[in-house]
Amino acid sequence: MRAVMEKGPMSRANIAEAVGLTKSTVSSLVGELMARGLLSDRGQAQVTGAGRPGRLVALSDKTVVGLGLEINVDYLAACVLDLAGGVRVERFLRHENRGVPVQSVLDALGELGRSALDEAEAERLIPVGATIAAPGLIETDGGTLLMAPNLGWSETSLRTEVANRLERPHLYVTVGNEANLAALGELWQGHGREWRDFIHISGEIGVGAAIVVDGELLRSGSGLGGELGHVSIDPDGAECPCGSRGCLERVVGQEALLKRSRLDAEVGTSIGVPDGGVRLLAESAERGDQETLDALAEAGRALGLACGAAVNLLAPNTVVLGGIFAPLFDWLVNPLREELEERAFVARYSDLAIVRSELGASAAVRGAASLILRAVCADPYLVGSSGH
Ligand SMILES: [Zn+2]
Structure with missing residues (x-):
């Protein structure tokens, strides 16, 4: 099932080759999984070499x-x-x-x-x-x-x-x-499989991050990692409810962005909700409102400052901006890139991609x-x- 999930529909012979089991074992397992409604027949495989073409086995979308x-x-x-x-x-x-x-x-x-x-x-x-x-x-x-x-x-x-x-x-x-x-949504349902090594940053009212290395989510034993929003970018900055000062999300979280843009911070989020705050921000930036443009440029630099450390440590090939950062991507990407190029070797000496999340609100x-x-x-x- 994992082979078919990762590589798409294939013949029993190809599954046998991919997982290192005999063809007869694979045939009997496929039969059992079909009886459970988990796999289904997807028609005749194309003939690619000698021998009788097999039938394609796919994951079932019916059960x-x-x-x-x-x-x-x-x-x-x-x-x-x-x-x-x-x-x-x-x-x-x-x-x-x-x-x-x-x-x-x-x-x-x-x-x-x-x-x-x-x-x-x-x-x-x-x-x-x-x-x-x-x-x-x-x-x-x-x-x-x-x-x-x-x-x-x-x-x-x-x-x-x-x-x-x-x-x-x-x-x-x-x-x-x-x-x-x-990050897992992006990995399995978006473009994540092509990226393999990426830092996924999700912006909401808070800001979280997750790290994928070689196609696997990096998990710490305690499961308490990924708190990019509470990385301090200003040791003398404003107090944060977490107990620290100058935390990233005080500058780049949705409410911070709305306040700095002098927009109504009470509108609520968000992505997925048509009249949410993120749309107000995008519309205001499109109109060329200077306060919004300044707030977004500052947010891009702050993101670069905070994730520059992670980029230096982990050398990912891609930084993905998700959540509210996806619709605001166009205004964040340049200041973020400039900050990263100043602070991270990877951004200067390799092709570090900064991309918009494919799934945005749905990730x-x-x-x-x-x-x-x-x-x-x-x-x-x-x-x-x-x-x-
Ligand atoms: Zn904090």
């Missing part, structure tokens, strides 16, 4: 799906992906998640998740699991949100709370950090859904023998 859910500071999202990578349901809901009881946010997320699952089930698709993306520190067993400074949440058993609200006891439910899942929620499908590939027994 198993994964649900991604996302809690961000001021919106919620849900996405259903099929095994073949098709988006079956995708929804963004503007929802202020700060200063309201945690339970009411979880109720709204549960409702969004249930309606996405209902829609998938109405198409006779079988949801096997859900991943919840959250902007905070997640315990390594993946069930508890330890702290989300921008939400003001701490110690929340997200897995249990959300699993109960989805009302499907058989679902496999897990929780992940939003910045990590956005984290798609990464979350993809994680479930990867889990099915790793353990097809998550799905029962008749596809149930």
Whole structure:
């Protein structure tokens, strides 16, 4: 399954070659996975050499799906992906998640998740699991949100709370950090496979980063990494709720950008939501508003200052700007590049690419859904023998 997921439809003979098993073993495993509705027949392979052409085996888009859910500071999202990578349901809901009881946010997320699952089930698709993306520190067993400074949440058993609200006891439910899942979304669903070594920076009200090395997400033992937003770019700068001073997100986070541009910082995000703050910023920059242009140029330089250290240490070939930085890319990229060229060898002596995220607002929620499908590939027994 992993071979077919990574390389696309292929014949049984080619799978055998790719995974180093005999053709008869592969044929019997393919038969079993087809009976489970995980693989499907995709017609005759093209004749490329001697011998009878085999039939192509592909991941099935007709049975198993994964649900991604996302809690961000001021919106919620849900996405259903099929095994073949098709988006079956995708929804963004503007929802202020700060200063309201945690339970009411979880109720709204549960409702969004249930309606996405209902829609998938109405198409006779079988949801096997859900991943919840959250902007905070997640315990390594993946069930508890330890702290989300921008939400003001701490110690929340997200897995249990959300699993109960989805009302499907058989679902496999897990929780992940939003910045990590956005990088995985880009890796598996966007252009990430071509980039291989990249730093993915997601901007929202907070700023997170994730690092992919040789096609794998870099995970620290504690799972508490990626906090680019709290890298200090000014030791004497303004105090940050995290306890430090001069943190990057005080300059480049969405609310900071809106305030510096003298736009209404109360509008809420965001990407995915049509009249969100990021559109105000982009429109203001397009009109040539000097305060907005200055704020974005300063943000580009601040991003360069903060991620210059990571670029020097890790020498990625690509820096990806995601979240709100994707629609603002055109105004950020030049000051960011100049700052990096001044500070990082890699930016001067190799072809460091700075690119706009392919998936933008959808990256984290798609990464979350993809994680479930990867889990099915790793353990097809998550799905029962008749596809149930
Ligand atoms: Zn901070």
